[in-house]
Amino acid sequence: MLLADKVALITGAGEGIGQATALMFAKDGAKVAVVDRQIELGQATADAINKEGGEAIFIAADVSQHDSIKKMVADCITHFGRLDCAVNNAARSASFALTADTEEQHWDLTQAVTLKGVWLCMKYQIPAMLKTGGGAIVNISSLAGIQGEVFQAPYAAAKAGVIGLTQTAAGEYAQQNIRVNAICPGGILTRGMANYLDKVPGAREKVEGTHAMRRLGKPEEIADAAAYLCSDRASFITGHPLIVDGGIMVNPYLL
Known part of the structure; x- marks a missing residue:
């Protein structure tokens, strides 16, 4: 098992990519701190892991709030004794709008959760990992952070910031045995994506067509990538x- 005997903390683990990652990490042998702002969803993920013979706890936290994140990491260490890896997945997008029409409150809220939240998590995850000799962090960015996304300026800017933050931290802590990487997903069939595709006529065909594989990804496929990057098999990968x-980026019909 890729993550046997490791302790992992995963934010936004109540549904979607975060939930799939928590379940995957447990399957791969990790003890999991399931973190989410939504108590019922987060607790359900932790319960599912424990029901299958894994070991998980649920921690309610708001990644945009300093004290909440400080307590989140402390609670994880109090229960499990250490922190070996983390997946910072919690994020939010803004309402669809042109850049010049974006409301300031939507900008601020998106940055607070999607970018500041990742920084706050690492602010406390890194010292915890240093105390036990190192660890691995995966920050969930997006393809939007590389090539932008129309009508989603706050989200694209935040996800681009996640990449820059990831690479900066990777360089700073590489010699202290902490690896920091990011994952940039394309279209993933989460509950939110499914709802959107079901509501908008022709959306599914259009969105799937942007992918060279002609399909959307599964949350588990992002979870697999995160598990690999947090494992010792990725020991020479950082930043x-x-x-x-x-x-998407090699789709011959879009080039």
Whole structure:
């Protein structure tokens, strides 16, 4: 098992990519701190892990709040005794709008959760890992952080910031046995994506068509990538924004 005997902390683990990652990490042998702002969803993820014979706790936290994140890491260490790896997945997008029409409150809230939240998590995860000899962090960015996304300026800017933050921290702590990488997903069939595709006529065909593979990704496929990057098999990889996009960037019909 890739993550046997490791302690992992995963934010936004109540549903979607975060939930799939928590379940995957447990399957791969990790003890998991499941973190989410939504108590019922987060607790359900932790319960599912424990029901299958894994070991998980649920921690309610708001990644945009300093004290909440400080307590989150402290609670994880109090329960498990250490922190070996983390996946900072919690994020939010803004309402669809042109850049010049974006409301300031939407900008601020998106940055607070999607970018500041990742920084706050690492602010406390890194010292915890240093105390036990190192660890691995994966920050979930997006293809939008590499090539932008129309009508989503706050989200694209935040996800680009996640990549820059990831690479900066990777360089700072490489000699202290802490690896920091990012994953940049393409279209992933989460509940939110499914709802959007079901509501908008023709959206599914259009969105799938942007991928060279002609399909959307599964949350588990991002979870697999995160598990690898947090494992010892990725021991020489740090500062890397891993694109997991089903071929959007090489789609011959879009080039």
